[in-house]
Each structure stands twice: as C-alpha cells, then as structure tokens.
Amino acid sequence: MSGQRRTLQDLADAAGLSLAATSYALRGVRGSPATITRVRELAEELGYTVDPIARALASGRTGSVGVSGSLRDLWQQDLSVLLTRALRSQGSYATIADADADPEQERLIVEQFAAQRVDGALVSPVDPTAKYWRLLGPEVAVVAIGDALTARPGTGSVLFDNRYGVRAALAHLAGLGHRRIGLLAPALPSTPGRPAQVLAAEVASRLGVDLVEIAAPAATVDAVEVAAELLAAPQRPTGVFCLSDSLAFAVYRAAREMGLRLPDDLSVVGYDDHQLAALVDPGLTTMAWDEDAIVAAAVEQLAGPAEPAPLFRPELVVRGSTARPAT
Incomplete structure (x- = not known):
C-alpha cells in the first residue's frame, strides 16, 4: 500500500480491533489506557491521519x-x-x-x-x-x-429594506414622467408573497403609476421572451423596473431585438448593481447593495441570530438607462 493513504480499516486490522473500537481508542473515548496507547502508536507507525470530515462526523459536526x-x-x-x-x-x-x-x-x-x-x-x-x-x-x-x-x-x-429600494426605483421613474411601468419579478405564481413584489404594487399605487406586473425566469436568456411579450403589448410601458439585474439585461436584449432604443424609447431600472451593470451600454440604473457587509453579517449569525436583525438599505445608482419618456 506504499503511496496510498492509510485508512481506519488498515489501522483496525493492524490493531486486531473492530472499526468502532479503533475509532474510540484513537479519540480516547473508550478502551483501556494500554489499548489507547497501542492504537495511537500504531497509527503513527502506519502514517495514518484522521480524515477531518470523518472526525467532524464523529463529533456530531460536519464542518x-x-x-x-x-x-x-x-x-x-x-x-x-x-x-x-x-x-x-x-x-x-x-x-x-x-x-x-x-x-x-x-x-x-x-x-x-x-x-x-x-x-x-x-x-x-x-x-x-x-x-x-x-x-x-x-x-x-x-x-x-x-x-x-x-x-x-x-x-x-x-x-433588505425592500420598501426603501422599491420606492426609490419607482419614484425615480415616476419623477422622470413615466406613468406606465412594467415590473419584472423573478418569481413563480406559487410564490406570490415575495415582499419586494408586494411592495411594488403598493408603492406604484401611491405614486399614481400604472404598474404592469409579470413573472419571469431568473436566467437572463430564458427571460428575454417574457420581456419581449411585455414590450410588444398594445400599451407598452415606457419604463421597466426589474427586481434583479439579470432580468434587466433580458429587457436590454428584448428591446434591441424589437428596435427600441434605450433610454429614448424605454427606460430600465435594475435591483442589484451587478458588476456588469456599469459595463453594458447604456449603463444600467439600479439599486446597489453593500455585498461585503451583507456577507459578513450573515456568516457572523451562524454563531447565533442577531437581535434585531441587521437591515440593509440599497442605494440608487443612476446611469444611462433611464430618461424622460418620449412624447
């Protein structure tokens, strides 16, 4: 077995013990002091090292x-x-x-x-x-x-402070003069209770905006067809608010395939500030989140939930994808 990693079975065979007895002896959980000493010495002689995952399982934790x-x-x-x-x-x-x-x-x-x-x-x-x-x-x-x-x-x-984020995005479009706005949400009919989607209808009503809601697949390529259907409607929205940048990029492609110019014919707002948002043409107006702080807060709570839960507010980043609607 030269060059091969020694296993617990190899150690058990050398010690003349069962797998369970060998494992217990290695960890000093059971067995006489002599047995524990003998098994550990054999492990050293054989070059056996404990698999950290196996040890974690034995301790009730997997890592x-x-x-x-x-x-x-x-x-x-x-x-x-x-x-x-x-x-x-x-x-x-x-x-x-x-x-x-x-x-x-x-x-x-x-x-x-x-x-x-x-x-x-x-x-x-x-x-x-x-x-x-x-x-x-x-x-x-x-x-x-x-x-x-x-x-x-x-x-x-x-x-996530979705109330603030949704209000800021829709208010930006409404402030530019858009009165019929499409909403693309990455949700299925079986999950109608997503807070951001529910808030969008409420905020639009208060702003006096006609909101056209439509569910779309999360993947950009799959969402293009759905976006095209929205833009082909007889009363086409002059602006579209997407609850993810992935969906916003789908609107970009659908609009260009239909000969619509951004932002002259259509304004688009995203919701993530993905790294591609600043690279597409025109740059995507979107809501930016502090990703590093979000990750740190999430991992920290693996040790115990925070009271109260941290609430992150996005920032509106205005780029070239939004403008006043054409007359």
Whole structure:
C-alpha cells in the first residue's frame, strides 16, 4: 500500500480491533489506557491521519454549511462566491445548491441539507413563508438573506429594506414622467408573497403609476421572451423596473431585438448593481447593495441570530438607462 493513504480499516486490522473500537481508542473515548496507547502508536507507525470530515462526523459536526439561492441570477451567483470565501476563511466549507427560483426544488434542497447534517445554512429563500424550512432542526444554524423565514422561529436574518429600494426605483421613474411601468419579478405564481413584489404594487399605487406586473425566469436568456411579450403589448410601458439585474439585461436584449432604443424609447431600472451593470451600454440604473457587509453579517449569525436583525438599505445608482419618456 506504499503511496496510498492509510485508512481506519488498515489501522483496525493492524490493531486486531473492530472499526468502532479503533475509532474510540484513537479519540480516547473508550478502551483501556494500554489499548489507547497501542492504537495511537500504531497509527503513527502506519502514517495514518484522521480524515477531518470523518472526525467532524464523529463529533456530531460536519464542518459543512449549506448555501442555497437561485444561481441563474447573476447577483446571487456572486453572493454565493463571497459566502463561500467567507466560510473558507473560518475553516468551514460550503455545499452550494441551486434552488432555481422554484419552491419545490428549494424544498428538496432543504431535505438534502438535513440529510447531510450540515452545521448551518445560508439561504436566499425562494419562498420565505414555506413550512419546509422547519425540516432543518434547531441544532442547525440557519441564516436567511433578504427575507425572514417566518415559519421557522430562531432563524437568523439579514434583511433588505425592500420598501426603501422599491420606492426609490419607482419614484425615480415616476419623477422622470413615466406613468406606465412594467415590473419584472423573478418569481413563480406559487410564490406570490415575495415582499419586494408586494411592495411594488403598493408603492406604484401611491405614486399614481400604472404598474404592469409579470413573472419571469431568473436566467437572463430564458427571460428575454417574457420581456419581449411585455414590450410588444398594445400599451407598452415606457419604463421597466426589474427586481434583479439579470432580468434587466433580458429587457436590454428584448428591446434591441424589437428596435427600441434605450433610454429614448424605454427606460430600465435594475435591483442589484451587478458588476456588469456599469459595463453594458447604456449603463444600467439600479439599486446597489453593500455585498461585503451583507456577507459578513450573515456568516457572523451562524454563531447565533442577531437581535434585531441587521437591515440593509440599497442605494440608487443612476446611469444611462433611464430618461424622460418620449412624447
């Protein structure tokens, strides 16, 4: 077995003990002092090193933290990378899963995390009101990013001030003179309770704006067709507010395929300030979040939920994608 990593079975065979007895002796949990000493000396002679994951399992901890979000959304992709790096810096590793904006897929992910016995979970929930979050027991530290998990008491939260963000975005368009505005939301009919989407209708009513709501797939390419349907309507909106930059980029493509000029014929506002927002032409007007602070607050709460939950307010970044509507 030269050159191969020694296993616990190799050590057990050399010691003439069962796997369980060998493991107990290595950790000093059971066995006579002589047996414990003999097993540890044999381990040193064989060059056996304990698998850190196996040791973690034996201690009831895995060192793994589940990270869940809709990863076809560009901003959530970046957020998952930042969360993974932050966890790695603390000696944990991430198990990343794609909920794909689908509550049923999210339920399966929660079941998977429970089966894998993750120590914690950092989630950007598709359906924050779902009862399946209770499948993660109280021993699992769960932190929801964006929206609170209302059905799971004791969950940590990093909340987004969506009321401020939605109001700032719609007020920007209304202030430019837009009175018919499209709303693209990365949600399915089965998740109508997303706070930002609900707030948009309320804010639009107060601003005297006619809001045309439409659900779209989270992925940019898949959302182009939906965006095109919105722009082809007889009473086409003069502005579109997208609850993710990924959807805003889909509107860009749909508009150009239809011969519409941005912002002359159509104004577009996003909601993430993804790194591509400043690179597209024209630059995307959007709401920017402090990603580094959000990640730090989320990872910190794996040690215990904060009271009150931190609330992050976005900042309106005005670029070239918005202007007064054409006469």
